[in-house]
Amino acid sequence: MKDLSLYRNIGIFAHVDAGKTTTTERILKLTGKIHKIGEVHEGAATTDFMEQEQERGITIQSAATTCYWKNHQLNIIDTPGHVDFTIEVYRSLKVLDGGIGVFCGSGGVEPQSETNWRYANDSKVARIIYVNKLDRLGADYYRVIQQVEKVLGAKPLVMVLPLGVEEQFAGVIDLLTRKAWVWDDSGEPENYQIQEVPSDMVDEVEKYREALIETAVEQDDELMEKYLEGEELAIEDIKRCVRKGTRNLDFFPTYCGSSFKNKGVQLVLDAVIDYLPNPTEVNPQPEMDLEGNPTGGVAYVDPEKPLRALAFKIMDDRFGALTFIRLYSGKLHKGDTILNTATGKTDRVGRMVEMHANSREEIDSAQAGDIVAIVGMKNIQTGHSLSDTKNVASLEPMIFPDPVISVAIKPKQKGGNEKMGVAISKMVQEDPSFRVETDQESGEVIIKGMGELHLDIKVDILRRTYGVDVEVGKPQVAYRESITKRIEDSYTHKKQSGGSGQFGKIDYVMEPGEAGTGFQFESKVSGGTVPREFWPAVEKGFETSIVRGMLAGYPCVDLKVTLTDGSFHPVDSSAIAFELAAKAGYRQTFPKAGPQILEPIMKVDVFTPDDYMGDVIGDLNRRRGMIKSQDSNTVGVRIKADAPLSEMFGYIGDLRTMTSGRGQFSMEFSHYAPCPSNVAEEVIKEAKERQAAS
Known part of the structure; x- marks a missing residue:
């Protein structure tokens, strides 16, 4: 049985170009996982293994890797920084226990860092801050710290100070030990010396060290008293307080360095072990029943409890479909049968692997706290929960944003439709923010995504990975329709043609809803003028109609319908008659209600x-x-x-x-x-x- 206190599941996230992938490379080199460093700008980074990533020098999909530092196992996920791929960050943060937020020393808190920080706040992930690229022109550690406070509303806890800036940047001063880590110019991460603090920086080091301790001891009343009485505190006690505050998201330990020049990364790795939580220290995931209602139970990170796992990423590669899962509780062995709570179907675990970017190591079992990949699972999608077949429960599902841009595509080769269909269905499984539909009228295949780059990459993957060349139409914007006026209206549906007729009369109010509320329906009918069993049919009639607005056929949003009165016929009225009355009522009233x-x-x-x-x-x-x-x-x-x-x-x-x-x-x-x-x-x-x- 593994000791979970020696585990760290962490993600590295930041704005595009702040140096996440370079930092990951340095961590892999320092932990002995790789022996030669690959540079992003040369297209040789370990975790950027897609051709599209290597050419563009950006990370597109999150890559998982495992390495070891000071007897601790680190499961690391390198996430993309580009806004079109934030879905990758969101779903990675969902399954991680801690993170490293990387900021550029000269760029500071950039737009995407804000979005990622917001996601991390939503997922309540403990983080340490790493200000990278301090060797760059215009780099300013202290300015970035101010931006973190002002723009992110976060509290950075300064743990190190830089030694020199821009091209003079030589290393960092560890405030706790009052020692300077100085690297030479060989570019080798191992070539450093630990020296005394330069005399001209002693006062500044003491000032920041005092601020660090004052903030840390707020976590422990006894230590606070000792400190106020003037006692010198043990470094271990201070570290314990920093760890507690980091876990509670009260503050974020802040480090600096230059990953590219190999300066400062060791201290960040030490901080991961010292301050970020292990899987048992994170609030356990709430359990749901199969209808999605909270059961009141939680998935404790304990190998002895029933299996609870979340599929957070699906990737198709040359060996078949890989499903990345995070185990929250229980154990998983090769050959086990597990239940997918979203589909209600069981699946047998064939092969399990531990991932290192795109290479893998076969394993026979995994336990609570692990992040592993299962090969060849069927009918599974991102966000599905996996559970013990005897003791069933689901985990909180993931929520994905709706696409805002779409393009029509068609294969260039004759008969390429089938090949394209297979490829696209695999891509949709891998990326929940990528959607596809067929236009009912024109028969065109329409792909939808989060931005131009997102769809551009998808078309590129279709071409290279799946060998399908496609013609791409003009980008289409996902417009919506809504109404601006409140209208009281009435509609009677009557049909008499031999046999039993159809009759349903509804009086209703159609009005604009609050922004973001979608469709709302309410019935204020009293006295049985429209029997209660027909209310759902009226609701369904309106709800199925709003998918097409009357102006340009775009979905209608933020609309409220209130059923106020009506009448029915004891023989001729039926659910279908009232549904048809609602559909016709929508067509009659929408144009009068100030559509826009x-x-x-x-x-x-x-x-x-x-x-x-x-x-x-x-x-x-x-x-x-x-x-x-x-x-x-x-x-x-x-x-x-x-x-x-x-x-x-x-x-x-x-x-x-x-x-x-x-x-x-x-x-x-x-x-x-x-x-x-x-x-x-x-x-x-x-x-x-x-x-x-x-």
Whole structure:
């Protein structure tokens, strides 16, 4: 039996380009997992093993790997930083016990770091902060610490101070031990010396050390008293307090270094072991019954309890489908039969493997706290729970965002539809934020995703991995429709043609709902004018109708229908008659209720050097962008704006042209808002043309 206190399940997350994958490479080298360091910019990093990742120098899918440091087993997940792939971060954080938030020393708290931090807060994951790239021009550790406080609303607990900055960066000072770790310029992580603190930094070290201890001892009243009485505290006692506060998310131990130059990573690894929780120290997952209601039970991280596991990622590779699972309780052996609580079907565990990026080691068993992959499971999707067949319970499911962009695709080769269908169904299983549907009218296959890059990569994977060349249509925006007025209306459905007739009369109010409420239905009928057994039929009639708005055929959102009265016939009334009355009522009332088109508005975050700021803001205004804030720092300006998705296609090319290739941006979905009338007219016209063409 394994000692769970020696386990750490951690994720590394950050904004694109802050150095997550490089940091992971350094950790693997230091822990002896790899012997030669692969660089991201050369396309040789261990965890970036997809061709698309190597070419673009970005991480697309989270990669899992296992390594050992000071007798502790670290299961590490390197997650993507690009906004289009945040789903990978979200689902990784869901199954991790701790994380390392990496921030760029010069870029600071960038847009994607904010989103990831928010996800980590939602999942209540303990974190340590690592400020990377301190050797970069414009790097400023203290500025990043201020940004963490101001932008993220978090409390960084400074554990080390940098020795020199930019090209003078030589190492770090450990505040607890009051020792300086100084690396030479060989670039080898092992080539360091532990020295005394330089005399010109002694006062600063004492100032920060005092702040560290004052914050830490708030976790323990006895130590607080000793400290206030002037006693020198043992380092082990201080560490115990830091560990407790980190677990409670009261503060985040903060480190710095340069992963690329191999300076400072050892202290981050030590912090993972000293301060991040082991699997038994994390709040256990609540259990649900098969209907999704909380049972009041929890999945304690204990190998002796019944099996509870969550499938958090599915990956297809040359050996077959791999299902990554996190075991919360119980044990799992090769040959066991387990229940998928989402489908109600059982599956036999064939082969189990421990992953190291895209290579693997076969294992015979796993236990609570482990992250492993099972080969060849059927009918399983991300977010499904796996349970003991005799003692059944489910875990909290994952919630995935709706796509905001879609394109139509068709295979270039004749007869390529079947091959494309098989490939796409595998891709949908792997990525829950990637959806596919067939347009009922035109018969086109439409793929939907979180952004242009997301769909671009999917088309690339179709071509390279599955050998399906496709033609890609123009990107389509996921518009919505809604109403603006409250209308009281009535509809009678009557049909008499031999035999029993159909009759159903409904009086109802159709009105706009609160933003984000979707469809709501309420019945205020009294006195049995519409019998209670017909209410669900009325609700179903309206609910199935709103998937197509009357303006351009986009789904209708935030609509409330209240059934107020009506009448029925003792013989001719039926559920179907009332359902048909509701469907016709929707068609009758929707056009009167001030219908409008809503468009997705994106939160846009642009970074540009000072010289180009005017051009960038002017261009955002032309794209109907609303500028929210401008923040200047030594390396440039960060502009936050809200802009409609329809105006942002191809923006990266335009931004690069405007800023001589130096601008960067990221965007994520924010909310839906009404379109200006000229845009709405264009959307309706295009929808009518599409209908006519099909």
